[in-house]
Amino acid sequence: MLGVALFIAFWLILGLGVLSIAMSGGLRGARKSRPSARAGNRAVTALFVVIYAGFGLALPITLLAGNHANASGQFDGVKLTKADNEGRELFGQHCAICHTLAAANAVGKVGPNLDILQPPKSLVLTTIQNGLQIGSGTMPADLVVGKQAEDVADFVSTVAGK
Numbered sequence: 001m002l003g004v005a006l007f008i009a010f011w012l013i014l015g016l017g018v019l020s021i022a023m024s025g026g027l028r029g030a031r032k033s034r035p036s037a038r039a040g041n042r043a044v045t046a047l048f049v050v051i052y053a054g055f056g057l058a059l060p061i062t063l064l065a066g067n068h069a070n071a072s073g074q075f076d077g078v079k080l081t082k083a084d085n086e087g088r089e090l091f092g093q094h095c096a097i098c099h100t101l102a103a104a105n106a107v108g109k110v111g112p113n114l115d116i117l118q119p120p121k122s123l124v125l126t127t128i129q130n131g132l133q134i135g136s137g138t139m140p141a142d143l144v145v146g147k148q149a150e151d152v153a154d155f156v157s158t159v160a161g162k
Contacts, residue, residue, distance in 0.1 A: 009055075010056070078159060084154060084155045086148070086155075087151035090152050090155075091106070092104050092106065095108075095143070097110075098139070099111040099114050100115060101156065102162075103159035111139060114156055114161075115160055118160045119156065121156075124153035124156045125150065125153040128144060128152060128153060129149065
């Protein structure tokens with residue numbers, strides 16, 4: 001929320017500065033309307049550079065760096081464990097081509113939409129182990145096995161439909 005307020009403040013300050021210059025007759029009018037003072041001009045220029053650098057560079061970098069740590073640690077308010085993050089990566093590699101799951105940015109059209117289905121962990125794990133054939137769609141068995149299958153099943157059951 002603070003980032004949004006600072007973003008708005010930056011554009012508001014910039015807009016008011018441009019409006020002020022325009023109202024005084026452009027750059028020439030602004031220079032003519034006030035007495036020439038080198039120190040004052042330097043201070044205003046330095047202030048503008050600091051504000052521009054702060055809002056235009058430092059703020060976006062800070063917000064992006066701060067969000068990077070949280071991006072893989074949660075999905076839609078649900079905290080993801082290390083195993084869930086492993087499951088998310090494995091899902092992306094092996095399952096996203098066929099299944100839709102918002103938490104993995106997957107929009108597959110062959111398999112069922114897991115956000116709608118919201119399967120429990122046991123069903124996901126059983127389906128991974130045994131595969132499934134429904135109509136003309138076929139999911140092969142053992143796409144991932146062991147701990148990896150557990151991680152995928154845990155991830156899907158944690159985030160599906162959230």
